[in-house]
Each structure stands twice: as C-alpha cells, then as structure tokens.
Amino acid sequence: MNELKQLGNETNYSFDYSPEVLEAFDNKHPDNDYWVKFNAPEFTSLCPITGQPDFATIYISYVPGKKMVESKSLKLYLFSFRNRGDFHEDCINIIMKDLIGLMNPKYIEVWGKFLPRGGISIDPYANYGQPGTKYEELAWFRMQRHDLNPERVDNR
Template identity: 50%
Template sequence: MTQTSHLTQLGTQIAAATSPEAAVLERVPNPHPDTAYVARFTAPEFTSLCPVTGQPDFAHLVIDYVPQDWLVESKSLKLFLTAFRNHGAFHEDCTVGIGRRLADLLEPRWLRIAGYWYPRGGIPIDVFWQTAEPPAGIWLPDTGVASYRGRG
C-alpha cells in the first residue's frame, strides 16, 4: 500500500460535491512529522451564497497550518472549497467552519484561516480563526492580503 493508495479523488475525474457536508476531505502522511513548518493554501476566488438573499459572496481565503502527522490532499481541499458555491451561510460560518473541519481532519500542531470577504452592503467582513497560539520558532509570514481598499 502506498501513501496515496487510500485516496479516492486524486487522479480521477470527480464532480464537485453538492454541499460542504457531502464533500470528502482527504489527508496524506506528512513526510516530515518531526519538523515544524508552515504550509499555506490561498483561495483568492472563494464563493458562497448569502443565506438570506441567495446572492453570491466572494472571499480571498488564506489557510496556514503547521502539520503534525497529516497533510491535506490539495485536490480534495479544492473540491471541498468548491462545494460552498451553492451553499448559503454567513461569512463567519463559512470561515470558521472550514478551519474547524480542517483542524478536525488533520490534527495539526496549529492552524489559522483568514477570510477576507468582499463587501456586502458596502461593508467588507474579515473573519480570522486559529486553533491556538502559533508554535514557537516557526516563520509565519503575513497573509499578504491588504486591508480593504478595493481588493483585488
């Protein structure tokens, strides 16, 4: 059995899940579990729906984590995030829910998610969540997303 033989999505054509709950997040063994390092995923075109109006909402997500035994398989993460396109939820629910789902799956040393949401009703809403204080000794770069001034 290889490190990826248990994966169900990688290397196959698969349709996006109809909801975040139905989406399958997969993990692979961390080849460096004894090393503290930061892995970053950036999703600058994240979309979901307003739960009240059904109108689309757009965000720039930045997910940083310090792995322990597991890494998130990136195709499954992409498909998971895509499952929000037809999902109605407030910005806070989407951002924190994604962070918690990843933390539950990966059991990382540390994880944070920054959700920079484009304006709804003229007000941008930024949501930040993390599992704990970052581990000592890691290099943690800025998320790279500026405060709102016509984001792009």
C-alpha cells in the same frame, strides 16, 4: 497503497457542502515545524438571508502534525460551499473545524477576505493551536496580532 481518491481521477464537483471529500495523507516530516499555506481566491458561498453570492479569498495556513490535507480534495471541499448559505464568520470557523477534524494540525489559521457587498467587506479570522502546547501560545499570539500588518488585498 494510494489511499487518496481525488488526486489523478476525474473531478466531480459537489454543489452541496461536502466535508467528506477532504482527504489527508501522512506527513513525512512530523517532527519538523513548518508552514503549509493555501490561497483560494475563488471561494463562493451564499448569504443565508438574501441568497446572494459572496466571493472571497480564503487563506489557510497550518503547521502539520502527523497528517496533511491533500490539495485537490481541499479545492473540491471549498467549492462545495458554493450553494451553502452561511455568514462569512460561519464559513471560516466551519472550514477551520473541518480541517482540525481531518488532520489534527499542530496549529491552523483560516482567514477570509470577502469582497464588499452593500459597501462593506468582512474579513473573519480564526485560529487554533493544540491545547497545552507551544502552538496554543502561538494561537493566542497570532490572534492578538493578526491584523497589525495586513497584507495587500488585491482582489477587491
């Protein structure tokens, strides 16, 4: 009956990129439009050139369709970036595309607030709305305005 494998079981952390740990469950309210938001303030990955660690808060917001991501599996998935060498922009797009593949949300956005390294911080933002729907229009609207009123960033 319960198809979730991570929740309620012993936690095994993978130090290698592991999209297969992501799990979804049925949305009990697929006809409602509502936001689900995750803030992951302990995200780490590696610079693909220097191997130095990068630290960020990852913000994931989505309007679910028929499926939703299970939070423990999301935590384990994000942890699996720990030894992955990708640029900040790649991490954000990979996370977004993996979540789209898992649950086909109506709308999703992923924003990374990376700590400065070498005197500069990078804050990549990506979003997606289902094509041909009002969510596609929402994606363009949010893309144009995503940083007009930035939230307070208190992790730097």
